[in-house]
Amino acid sequence: MHIVVCIKQVPDSAQIRVHPVTNTIMRQGVPTIINPYDLFALEQALQVRDHHGGEVTVLTMGPPMAEESLRKALTYGADRAILLTDRHFAGSDTLATSFALSQAIAKIGNSFGSPDIVFTGKQTIDGDTAQVGPGIAKRLDLVQLTYVAKVTSIDLRTRAITVERRSEGGTHVLKSELPCLITMLEGSNAIRRGSLDDALRAARSEIVKWNAVEAGIEDITKCGLRGSPTVVKRVFAPTPREQKAVQIDTVEKAVQDVANELVTSIFAHQPALEHELSSTRSVSR
Amino acid sequence: MGTRKSKAPPPAQARASMKKDLPEQFRDYRHVWVFMELERGHVHPVSFELLGEGRRLADQLGVQLAGIILGPPGDSTLHAAAEAFAYGADLVYLVEEPLLTDYRNEPFANALTDLVITHKPEILLLGATTLGRDLAGSVATTLLTGLTADCTGLDVDEDGSLAATRPTFGGSLLCTIYTLNCRPQMATVRPRVMRMPQRSNKPIGRVIRHDWRMLEEDIVTKVVGFLSDDRSGNANLAYADVVVAGGLGLSNAENLLLIKDLALTIGGDYGCSRPLVQKGWMPADRQIGQTGKTIRPKLYIAAGISGAVQHRVGVEGADLIVAINTDPHAPIFDFAHVGVVTDAVSFLPALTEAFTRRLAPANRLRLVN
Ligand SMILES: Cc1cc2nc3c(=O)[nH]c(=O)nc-3n(C[C@H](O)[C@H](O)[C@H](O)COP(=O)(O)OP(=O)(O)OC[C@H]3O[C@@H](n4cnc5c(N)ncnc54)[C@H](O)[C@@H]3O)c2cc1C
Numbered sequence: 124m125h126i127v128v129c130i131k132q133v134p135d136s137a138q139i140r141v142h143p144v145t146n147t148i149m150r151q152g153v154p155t156i157i158n159p160y161d162l163f164a165l166e167q168a169l170q171v172r173d174h175h176g177g178e179v180t181v182l183t184m185g186p187p188m189a190e191e192s193l194r195k196a197l198t199y200g201a202d203r204a205i206l207l208t209d210r211h212f213a214g215s216d217t218l219a220t221s222f223a224l225s226q227a228i229a230k231i232g233n234s235f236g237s238p239d240i241v242f243t244g245k246q247t248i249d250g251d252t253a254q255v256g257p258g259i260a261k262r263l264d265l266v267q268l269t270y271v272a273k274v275t276s277i278d279l280r281t282r283a284i285t286v287e288r289r290s291e292g293g294t295h296v297l298k299s300e301l302p303c304l305i306t307m308l309e310g311s312n313a314i315r316r317g318s319l320d321d322a323l324r325a326a327r328s329e330i331v332k333w334n335a336v337e338a339g340i341e342d343i344t345k346c347g348l349r350g351s352p353t354v355v356k357r358v359f360a361p362t363p364r365e366q367k368a369v370q371i372d373t374v375e376k377a378v379q380d381v382a383n384e385l386v387t388s389i390f391a392h393q394p395a396l397e398h399e400l401s402s403t404r405s406v407s408r
Numbered sequence: 409m410g411t412r413k414s415k416a417p418p419p420a421q422a423r424a425s426m427k428k429d430l431p432e433q434f435r436d437y438r439h440v441w442v443f444m445e446l447e448r449g450h451v452h453p454v455s456f457e458l459l460g461e462g463r464r465l466a467d468q469l470g471v472q473l474a475g476i477i478l479g480p481p482g483d484s485t486l487h488a489a490a491e492a493f494a495y496g497a498d499l500v501y502l503v504e505e506p507l508l509t510d511y512r513n514e515p516f517a518n519a520l521t522d523l524v525i526t527h528k529p530e531i532l533l534l535g536a537t538t539l540g541r542d543l544a545g546s547v548a549t550t551l552l553t554g555l556t557a558d559c560t561g562l563d564v565d566e567d568g569s570l571a572a573t574r575p576t577f578g579g580s581l582l583c584t585i586y587t588l589n590c591r592p593q594m595a596t597v598r599p600r601v602m603r604m605p606q607r608s609n610k611p612i613g614r615v616i617r618h619d620w621r622m623l624e625e626d627i628v629t630k631v632v633g634f635l636s637d638d639r640s641g642n643a644n645l646a647y648a649d650v651v652v653a654g655g656l657g658l659s660n661a662e663n664l665l666l667i668k669d670l671a672l673t674i675g676g677d678y679g680c681s682r683p684l685v686q687k688g689w690m691p692a693d694r695q696i697g698q699t700g701k702t703i704r705p706k707l708y709i710a711a712g713i714s715g716a717v718q719h720r721v722g723v724e725g726a727d728l729i730v731a732i733n734t735d736p737h738a739p740i741f742d743f744a745h746v747g748v749v750t751d752a753v754s755f756l757p758a759l760t761e762a763f764t765r766r767l768a769p770a771n772r773l774r775l776v777n
Pocket of ligand 1: 135248578654655656657658680681682683695696697698699700701711712713714715716717718719722732733734735738750751752753
């Protein structure tokens with residue numbers, strides 16, 4: 124069984140600051156991490172491999188420094204890491220990204236055996252689109268199973284796979300076939316630490332680096348800015364509200380008086396709400 | 409040149425540097441489409457929110473607004489069509505097929521792509537739900553067109569292009585994105601980001617049935633079960649009128665009872681900031697914010713929440729935001745309407761009591777009636 128996991132190196136967006144004057148992102152000193160959802164994808168892939176045998180290949184597209192993330196993935200126990208890196212990929216939107224990654228996955232298939240499952244995280248924390256997974260699936264003509272909380276079973280003989288997929292208001296149990304593409308939800312599995320052996324192996328491992336040509340991409344116009352139908356026209360900071368919050372004074376007042384004052388203030392702002400709350404309240408009790 | 413009839417040619421300086429002439433094959437793409445999401449027979453409210461936006465865009469462009477309904481033959485699809493008209497659609501494209509009963513990517517993506525190729529919309533909007541995102545990604549890739557995810561603002565530019573605004577870098581910035589040379593221009597919008605439009609009692613409009621077939625044998629994925637969230641009773645946070653939420657400032661999981669108590673007292677629902685989910689104090693579907701739910705209640709009470717951008721983007725649509733925080737400089741006071749600088753743990757019980765007292769007379773009156 125061969126599994127490919129697509130990961131992305133992202134800035135730790137909790138630590139991003141916006142320059143107050145120029146409205147640009149201040150990236151200096153912002154640490155990079157593996158997109159958290161991709162770690163759940165990697166963990167699920169490793170579990171499937173541990174159970175059914177085979178290999179896990181991790182793939183990322185990014186600048187040369189993305190190698191760090193791949194090495195990290197190797198310390199968790201991935202068997203092989205491939206970095207797709209080329210200046211031609213700069214400025215790729217989700218459509219161009221899914222093109223480049225799908226070409227690389229096809230090349231991985233030719234070189235190391237066709238993948239039975241391609242895993243991705245449900246979305247990245249910098250782009251947040253959740254589109255690259257479905258894009259890859261479509262381009263490789265794979266069945267796509269998105270928002271998967273759990274891979275319930277795999278039968279290698281019949282090539283059947285059962286998963287639990289989060290949907291609006293519930294969870295669907297889906298039965299499908301290999302090969303397929305799965306995007307993983309958060310929290311589905313505790314992420315392993317990786318063994319000492321894995322850490323040693325990761326330190327020694329050569330990370331395979333492919334440029335566009337090496338990944339088998341013939342039509343470079345489908346990559347990068349040129350291959351991206353969407354264009355970012357304007358970047359700006361959200362407008363701050365000009366009115367500051369009305370502060371309820373708490374100095375030298377009993378807590379119950381402050382609470383009464385807050386309730387009065389709420390209903391002064393929202394007169395209709397008082398009547399509604401009185402009625403919903405009696406219903407909900 | 410096939411310029412649109414309904415609009416004057418764009419002014420000469422209008423972003424000429426960016427926009428090439430739309431390729432010939434897209435010049436007759438017209439009208440705004442909204443994908444109507446059916447969930448076990450019910451229209452997802454996000455579809456109505458999108459019809460409201462779609463109506464505005466269609467009016468600006470001087471084109472028609474269509475609701476797109478894919479589903480099994482029967483009452484649920486016809487009801488959805490009637491609702492589409494009530495929320496402003498001029499027409500409905502309808503694909504009725506038994507194998508469109510439960511959502512599966514293959515038949516839905518295939519049918520929607522087929523509809524687009526046949527009827528050529530210039531704008532296609534979908535809800536950024538698990539279904540909508542799954543479907544939109546496939547359709548956009550097949551059509552090799554642009555797709556902008558999780559928009560918070562949609563507009564039409566002076567030359568008729570869709571300007572789709574969305575948060576980037578975890579909500580710290582916004583960016584406006586165009587799809588200039590491909591059609592349709594696709595976008596998804598999260599539930600509750602757009603206002604729910606007024607429902608009118610408009611008579612039935614035009615329904616255009618689209619003939620589409622696929623064989624069940626050709627569809628690999630089968631739905632073998634569904635476990636509803638109803639048991640946990642938390643399906644409705646996004647649509648609650650009153651939401652009380654707690655953050656790390658509440659210090660421990662036991663104090664969350666104070667949130668639940670207040671919510672119950674005023675007939676609202678409760679939620680939390682992300683760290684509480686990470687600590688396992690609340691289930692993930694109670695998380696409010698960028699990676700959780702977007703809410704749009706009439707009243708939002710945030711207790712012990714700092715108001716990080718990722719939280720802010722999920723609550724900004726609330727009519728009234730009340731913040732309770734010990735730190736007068738907490739960022740939440742930058743976007744709250746009413747603030748109380750105090751310890752939430754001792755204040756929440758007092759607030760619950762104040763509400764009880766204030767709302768009690770009305771209650772008694774109801775009992776007498
Ligand atoms: C990719 C990404 C996505 C994210 N998505 C989300 C999301 O969807 N939703 C979300 O909420 N966060 C999200 N976050 C996290 C977000 O950045 C913040 O870390 C989080 O919102 C902070 O939660 P908090 O306000 O509860 O905790 P803190 O930031 O620790 O704030 C606690 C607040 O409580 C106050 N306080 C302390 N004691 C008391 C007391 N006794 N009474 C009253 N107030 C008190 C403090 O003054 C402080 O303001 C995301 C982060 C990232 C990186």
